[in-house]
Amino acid sequence: MKITEIRVYQVDLPLMEGRYTWSDGRFVEVFDSTVIELVTDTDLIGYGEICPLGPFYLPAYGAGARAGIGELAPFLIGKDPTAVGPINSMMDTALLGHPYVKSGIDMACWDLLGKVTGKPVCELLGGRHGESVELYRAISQRPADEMAENVAKYRDEGYRKFQLKVGGDPAADIARIRAASEVLKSGETLVADANTGWRVDAAARVVNAVRDLDVYIEQPCISYDHCLATRRRTQLPFILDECVDGVDMLLRAHADNAMDAINLKISKVGGLSKARLIRDLAVSLQLPMVVEDSWGGDIITSAIAHLAHSTPERFRFSSTDFNSYVTVENASGAPKRLDGTMMAGTEPGLGISPNFDNLGKPVATYA
Numbered sequence: 001m002k003i004t005e006i007r008v009y010q011v012d013l014p015l016m017e018g019r020y021t022w023s024d025g026r027f028v029e030v031f032d033s034t035v036i037e038l039v040t041d042t043d044l045i046g047y048g049e050i051c052p053l054g055p056f057y058l059p060a061y062g063a064g065a066r067a068g069i070g071e072l073a074p075f076l077i078g079k080d081p082t083a084v085g086p087i088n089s090m091m092d093t094a095l096l097g098h099p100y101v102k103s104g105i106d107m108a109c110w111d112l113l114g115k116v117t118g119k120p121v122c123e124l125l126g127g128r129h130g131e132s133v134e135l136y137r138a139i140s141q142r143p144a145d146e147m148a149e150n151v152a153k154y155r156d157e158g159y160r161k162f163q164l165k166v167g168g169d170p171a172a173d174i175a176r177i178r179a180a181s182e183v184l185k186s187g188e189t190l191v192a193d194a195n196t197g198w199r200v201d202a203a204a205r206v207v208n209a210v211r212d213l214d215v216y217i218e219q220p221c222i223s224y225d226h227c228l229a230t231r232r233r234t235q236l237p238f239i240l241d242e243c244v245d246g247v248d249m250l251l252r253a254h255a256d257n258a259m260d261a262i263n264l265k266i267s268k269v270g271g272l273s274k275a276r277l278i279r280d281l282a283v284s285l286q287l288p289m290v291v292e293d294s295w296g297g298d299i300i301t302s303a304i305a306h307l308a309h310s311t312p313e314r315f316r317f318s319s320t321d322f323n324s325y326v327t328v329e330n331a332s333g334a335p336k337r338l339d340g341t342m343m344a345g346t347e348p349g350l351g352i353s354p355n356f357d358n359l360g361k362p363v364a365t366y367a
């Protein structure tokens with residue numbers, strides 16, 4: 001099989017809640033998503049998606065993804081997309097860094113590998129573990145009482161895991177964590193995710209002030225050293241996300257005992273191929289994982305479900321159904337949340353069909 005044409009689509013995904021706010025007052029109202037279509041010399045077509053959380057969450061942005069795909073396209077035309085190893089080696093040679101640019105392409109290659117073998121991607125990634133994948137709900141940053149109300153609201157939709165967006169003023173964040181903790185029920189999980197927003201002194205204030213609560217602390221500071229310093233002054237369970245962006249950092253952080261769990265985002269590490277490597281390594285190190293992406297629509301939600309469902313249940317902390325956060329469907333066939341869980345599909349590949357009414361015409365075509 002050979003790639004004969006690459007089509008790139010841009011699609012806006014408005015947030016159902018209106019505005020998603022996290023640390024430092026950063027927010028997004030409409031997500032800029034890019035869908036990649038790999039046309040081949042067979043009748044099979046592969047699809048992938050990349051959707052950064054605005055331009056200021058990770059070093060990634062929508063227009064950058066599309067420009068990067070344009071850089072890689074001449075190297076991809078004529079190659080076998082099902083040879084995911086050589087494809088990734090070639091992308092890493094042709095374009096240094098820029099993992100998010102490669103993520104949607106790698107995803108589309110896995111979709112094709114599934115279609116050509118007749119297997120869903122989760123079976124190619126190691127096989128299905130358990131019946132379904134548990135989801136968390138991100139609680140956008142608001143005043144403390146509203147965030148507590150939203151925990152109750154999303155519990156009614158079936159969620160049992162909640163991730164509070166903090167990383168603002170430490171006193172306000174302490175109030176947010178306390179308010180949400182008060183409405184928490186037995187069996188539920190609460191995470192306070194600062195998304196790098198606290199200075200190290202602010203992080204110290206917050207972890208000291210909430211030390212009596214049953215809450216995880218996620219990525220308090222932007223610097224790894226400051227995360228590690230915070231980790232060493234708290235007894236609370238600890239998750240690292242933004243600074244664990246590859247195997248090197250995972251091994252270093254594991255050696256430092258810097259966390260109890262990691263957040264594994266497909267595009268942060270460069271696609272499903274690299275996420276699988278990190279997933280398997282984390283399983284070997286006995287580290288639980290939040291398996292997800294930075295953001296996304298239906299195609300990314302499907303990829304998350306396949307990666308998560310092929311991860312041993314013991315090491316799955318949670319995952320995200322991003323397609324339930326946004327108002328536009330970019331594909332049909334993606335997993336739909338049921339009682340706070342989702343399942344990877346059983347159709348070959350990612351099991352999705354793009355919705356061209358919403359994707360419109362390609363913004364770029366390479367042949």
Ligand code: MG
Pocket residue numbers: 193195218219241242263
């Ligand atoms: Mg996080």
